[in-house]
Amino acid sequence: MALVLTEEQNLLRDSARGFIGDKAPVAHLRKLRDTRDETGFSRALWKEFAEMGFAGVLVSEAHGGSGMGHMEAGLVMEEIGRNLTPSPFFATAMLGATALNKAGGARANELLKKLAAGDLLLALALDEKSKHAPSKIDTSAKKSGNGFTLNGAKTFVVDGHVADLLIVVARTDNGLTLFLVDPKAKGVAIERTVMVDAHNAARATFDNVALDADAVLGEVDGGAAILEAVLNVGRAGLAAELMGLSEEAFARTTAYLKDRKQFGKAIGEFQGLQHRAAHLFCELEVTRAAVMRALQTLDEAPEKAGPIVSLAKSRACLSGDLAVREGVQMHGGVGMTDAFDIGLFMKRARVAQELFGDAGFHADRIARLRGY
Amino acid sequence: MADIETFRRETRAWLEANCPAEMRTPPDEENDRCWGGRNWKFKSEAQRQWFEAMRDRGWTVPDWPKEYGGGGLSKEETKVLRQEMRALNCRAPLDSFGIWMLGPALLKYGTDAQKKEHLPKIARGEIRWCQGYSEPGAGSDLASLQTRADDHGDHFIINGQKIWTSYADKADWIFCLVRTDFSAKKHEGISFVLFDMASPGVTTRPILLISGKSPFCETFFDNVKALKSNLVGVQNKGWDVAKYLLTHERDMIGAMGLGGGRPLGQVAADAIGVENGVLDAPVLRADLARLEVDAWAFQLAMERAVDLSKAGQSHPAYSSFLKYYGTELNKRRHELTMSTLGSDGLEWESARSQEGDAPRAWLRTKANSIEGGTSEVQLNIITKRILELPGA
Incomplete structure (x- = not known):
């Protein structure tokens, strides 16, 4: 592939540049920061992202998305970077959608629909140390009855304090497993961590959290x-x-x-x-x-x-x-x-x-x- | 796309059948390359075979028009050919300042007669060219050059001196910047002429460099006759041709940033040793990894430069970026090569070291960021023409 944008990609970039530059310039970040906004981004704006097809950029049309590609998602990220826009786009439209796409299955497909419509916020709970180390996972999910018991602590969870569901990476008997966890479930504690950049992040702890078998995203040990x-x-x-x-x-x-x-x-x-x-x-x-x-x-x-x-x-x-x-x-x-x-x-x-x-x-x- | 994939398959098959094994090893800096010219002697039968096979397809200059000895390939096909050659580690069949520098300038500024006269001989490796640009008093300030050409109707008489003329002692012809109007402003009295280095009055003197080699010469002109039919472009407007040619020279020098040969990380792993998959020299390893990151990304930037130009989106000064970055990268690579090789890399004369191949190559790279316009000159050009900062 040539390392230049196609005509369609140029159009998308122009529309993303106009839209984000207009609705969420740097002043937008300042306002959220200075009013100590509880959400950390604008939910109304996220709805507009969905209407533009951006929330579902990586979701296929069959599941209610706009079925574009990673180059297109990257163009949106570039404009977010240009304007320092706090947005669930990264945690939900990129990370969350990819996890659900990759896992597949009826529940994941249902969630993709909500995600593309701008009605579902996700957050990936992965890192446990202060430096990124995806191979160092101590959080564990032990089999118990038909389900699992989750224990551990996560940090640097982007959008963790506002997500409807957390995607938690945990160690199971023979590998890693991804779990969809309700942040309101018993034993889950979430602390918003205000960061230097005034963008969203959180710490999450899991203290004997009981999970159903259907909380597994993808296969057990297939995370x-x-x-x-x-x-x-x-x-x-x-x-x-x-x-x-x-x-x-x-x-x-x-x-x-x-x-x-x-x-x-x-x-x-x-x-x-x-x-x-x-x-x-x-x-x-x-x-x-x-x-x-x-x-x-x-x-x-x-x-x-x-x-x-x-x-x-x-x-x-x-x-x-x-x-x-x-x-x-x-x-x-x-x-x-x-x-x-x-x-x-x-x-x-x-x-x-x-x-x-x-x-x-x-x-x-x-x-x-x-x-x- | 189907056509280009067919072309790719056929090209790969042809290269596999026609490129001898010996020509699929990285060339030694100076000795293994094929430069062509009147006095060329092939270093091996394999070198001859490979050169002739490529020459006969016009693939020494794949993207030049067929009528001038080229392969007539589209930019897309040329790119595919280069990719396939790289995949098989094929050497260039012919290295030539005619191909890299003069050819593009003639294609743009030459008359039809000049193109027909000179381009096929470049394509077929029959004439080896050198570049008469720098003078003792005109280095970075190239436009202040003083070599004079006096108008004698159908010819010029040329007097003066050039310096840093690469391989002048081995070249057959020269493309040369001369002053044809001494009263005009410095950029407006320059002309671009071609003449035979065998002409009476031309002498060359190789300059011994820190590498112990003499790729550059001093070149003297004492009443040398040059026909006006070999004036390229308009008289006194040679600076336009000179600048255009320089962008091609910069692409050529910048391409050195791509490196070649065995990946340095593997050389280091063999020379120094690996523990648990990690080089047993942590600080050197970090430097090597950073070089690898920058060099790989630069390779993609070179690829993108071609794509941008194909799409008509390239900035005319982009070659200054490639030249600056590629040469600084190449210097860094050779510094790290020396660190990797340790005392083995310091031997200057032994057969074991191929007569000091590594240290001589390392020293040679120091010229990369000087020749063709210094790094500082490239940064000036980027400042002025791309960033458009004031007063640059």
Whole structure:
């Protein structure tokens, strides 16, 4: 596949850019943050996402979705990144939909319908340590009667405090199993954790939570394959979000370089800043190619997507980090103020880097795959 | 798409049948490449076979028109051919400044007679070209060049000196920037001319580099005659041709960022050892992994550059990005190669080290970010033409 957007994808990007830029610019995030909004995003806006076909972007038309692909989902993530929009799109439309698609079955299909309509919010409860480590799962689900008893603690659960259902990754006798857990069930405790970026996250603990057999998503002990698919989609989505975020931070920074005057001229006339800006441009171009190929691979050969998705996430973390650091530095004193937006980009980039593995995690993964 | 898949299958089968095993190993930096030209001597029978098979299909220049000796392939087919060659590790059948630099400039700016005269000889590897750009006083500030060409009606008489002329001592012809108007502003008095290096008055002197090799020369012109029929583009407007050619030179140099040969991580695993699947040198491993991430992504960026140009979405200064990034990457790769090889990588003369192949290649890469416009010049171009920052 050529590493350029098709005509349809260009149209979708334009419509996502217009819609999200109009309805949820950075001011939208500020308002949610400053009013300490309990939900952390706008439910009305999420309904509009559903009407646009975005909530069901990865849900087939047979199950009420718009049946688009990962490239299209990535384009929406890019615009979310550009505007720092708090949205259930990541946890529900990308992670949740992928888990349900992969698991299949009557219940999953029912849930997909609700999800695509904007009537179901999901949250993935995976990590237990402060650094992403999907192989280190201590949360356990022990057989008891016809069902299971769930015990453990999860952290960094995106949208955990508002989700209608949690998708919990737990260890069972012979592997990992994914469970659909009602957050209101006895023994479940959820604590919203206000994060540096003012986006949603939560801790969840499970104390002898009784689960029915039908809480299992997919097969018992068959969770690893679903989880891998979910992680691939999530990591590529975050890479796309970081790409959009970085480009917007860069655009704002170059605009500032042209505007701000010191020593009687625009600071963008100084070669010390020019070369750093030009270098950053190059880093972003290199990342874009990797992100596009990762999203394409998820559409065309998802079973082979692991390494290229790691490449995309690793690169997007590196260049995104550079973009926001240079952004704040080149804005000078005003870059340190809360009134200026550039700092918000730095905060969100930090969180998006940490989610599902940072640049080092994914570089390490690639090195292992290559035998060193 | 069905047609392109047929083309891919047929191409793969043809390459498998026609590319000798010896030509499917990575070439040594200087010695294994086929450069062609009047005095070319093939290094091996396999090199000759591979060159001739590709030449006869026009695949030394697959995307040039057939009437000029090319393969007449579409951009899509050319891309497929390159992919299939890479998949089989096929060497380039012919390395040539004529192919990489002069050819594209002639296709755009040459007269029909010039194209017919020069392009087929490039395609068939009959004439080896060198590039007369830099001068002792005109490096990064190339447009200040002083080599003069005096107008004598149907020809010029050329006097002056070039430097860093790659392989001038081995080349048959030169494409050369000369000043034809000394009263105009520096960019507006330059012309682009072609002439035979065997002409009376041309002398070359190789320059010994830190690598111990002499790929570059000083080149002197003492009343050298060049026919005006070999003036490319408009007299005094040679800077346009020069800049266009430079974008192709930058693509060529930037492509070095793709690397080649055995993956460095595996070289390191063999040289240093692996414990529990992880290289037994954690800090070096981190550097290698980061290089691998950047190099793989850069490879995709090169691919995207081709796709962007095919879709008519490429920025004219994009080659400066590729040149800058690719050369910095290649320098990094060779630094890490040296760290990986340890003391084995320091031997300069032994047969074991292929006469110091690794350290000489490492030193050679230091020129990558100087030749064809320094990294700093590329950043200036990106600043001015893509970012449009003021005063650049």
